Amino acid sequence: METITLFHTNDMHSHLEYWPRIAQKLRSKKMELLDRKESVFVFDSGDAGDRIHPLTEATDGQFISELLNEAYYDIVTIGNNEGIGNTKQQLNQLYDKAKYSVVVSNIKERNTLKQPEWADEFHILTTQKGYKLGVIGCTIPLPTSYELLGWDIENPIDAIHRLIKTYKESVDGFILLSHLGIHTDREIAARFKEIAVIMGGHTHHLLPEGEQVNHTLIAGAGKFGKHVGQISLHMIGSYHFKAQARVFNAETDIPPLRGEKKRITRLNRKGKHLLQEKKIAYLQEPFEIDWQRCTNFVSFTLKMLIEKTEADLSIINSGLFLKPLLKGLVSFNDIHESLPHPMRLLTFHIKGEDLIELIHSMEEQRTRLRHLPTAGFGFRGQLFGEICYSGIQKKNDEFRVNEKLLHPNHWYKVATVDYFLYVPFFPIIEERTHPRMEYPDFLRTLVANELKENYPVPKRKERK
Structure with missing residues (x-):
């Protein structure tokens, strides 16, 4: 023994x-x-x-x-x-x-x-x-x-x-x-x-x-x-x-x-210092956060999701954004503090009738999720926050995708983050689509690259 x-x-x-x-x-x-x-x-x-x-x-x-x-x-x-x-x-x-x-x-x-x-x-x-x-x-x-x-x-x-x-x-x-x-x-x-x-x-x-x-x-x-x-x-x-x-x-x-x-x-x-050394962008106006509404930071990210994946529409939650990006020089430390989640872009193709059901489900849960404390599945925030769309409009009780009537028999490509696949709020994504991860990099890295491209850091003028 x-x-x-x-x-x-x-x-x-x-x-x-x-x-x-x-x-x-x-x-x-x-x-x-x-x-x-x-x-x-x-x-x-x-x-x-x-x-x-x-x-x-x-x-x-x-x-x-x-x-x-x-x-x-x-x-x-x-x-x-x-x-x-x-x-x-x-x-x-x-x-x-x-x-x-x-x-x-x-x-x-x-x-x-x-x-x-x-x-x-x-x-x-x-x-x-x-x-x-x-x-x-x-x-x-x-x-x-x-x-x-x-x-x-x-x-x-x-x-x-x-x-x-x-x-x-x-x-x-x-x-x-x-x-x-x-x-x-x-x-x-x-x-x-x-x-x-x-x-x-x-x-x-x-x-x-x-x-x-x-x-x-x-x-x-x-x-x-x-x-x-x-x-x-x-x-x-x-x-x-x-x-x-x-x-x-x-x-x-x-x-x-x-x-x-x-x-x-x-x-x-030491970690913050190393991340602060990576200069990303220079903003003329701040990128705001507000877990109860869709701010310009959210809109920027929604647009990026569509452009990166050539999707018809994009969906994320405002609770993902934990800190604003202030006017002026933005470092990767700022991005890391704002988006600390280990999340990646996810897309799925969905039939129009299922998309209508998904949107109805999101709208029915909107008030509850806006103030719901959430944790796990890679989420490092506090509240789920507001559900935010890009490419979806509602007019006269009808949903439209990019101003065209959402057709039940058409197929649409949706961009979001993998968090939406793993949380229990939207089971339609797993049950009726075939989700696909699009990039090996995290959401924050893609946001940082997009900021770098759209708001470059001014080059220092060389002294003569």
Whole structure:
């Protein structure tokens, strides 16, 4: 019999308020247990990085992946923020300086169906007493986004079944790093008795004592770096194990480190400085925001969506815009603060009769959504805000598209953001269309490029 200690984090989303003390605790506990010749491993289950942090944005995520080295992680998997929060090139370089292994079992190169060079499909850990633990890592399948970026995403349950079948005779049990959400974790635990522990994320679930489902212990450490999970895995024999879970509250259970607040502030300032150095545009008039109406900032973006995608009409919500762009010089930091969301352009073709139903649905929900607090699905704002159209007009109780009567049997191309696909407010988009992501860049990058083209920064006159 052997007791193996597993530490785990998930869904930190670049929240670094308690990172210095967390990293120090993980380092010291790991070294302490190794000095006693005990088995100990440290894991992260995805969404460690989030481009809402200016230094994460300024370094294309590499700041966070390098920061994880401080905590002596052994293995991490990716969440949607790493997977679709980066272009393919950015993700291919994300872990260049990582001193830990990355395991992602359900992603392949789209063109070749080969495993990406930066990740292992499967990893075997050997304990002090010779037990072998097979580590699987699965991330939430979002095929519409992954396919645009050049990745093939496999159903995680299919991937798990395939890997257990392949390696069952080679290991004494499996560990799953899951960025799939608690409901999928429960389904997996019920189906695969070979999995000893699932360390989960994505739905930000906090399980102070874990949750036992059949032979499997499910663990989760909440969100935003506020907790660290610890699991004691007792290996009684091959595929014979017991496990207990606990969590540490980073604020109350882990002592603060001297100067940690100053360090976190310094990192934030460094990111802002790097983003401020990227000069984007010069505005003669401010671009305003107002979550209760469609401002000139919204109108500019709606027009851009149509021009970029050659759509007939465009739709977005005013709650996307968090800060105005002031008159004068605009930096990429200003754009980042205004549009921090990891969102991309999305288009779909829709039959006129379905478009009429969609618009009616939006109009019926308009008052409720205007003041509705929303979170998740990549949204980093507070309220959904006003629904704003371009290309749609209503005259005498009739809808028109670009001043022509909306015909029930005609097809129309609509441009919006992927957020509209994932939120539950507009199911018609998923049920009756075939949505397509149009650009690998985020909305804010496309807005920045459009501003640069339309409102260029004046060139400095050379002194004679």
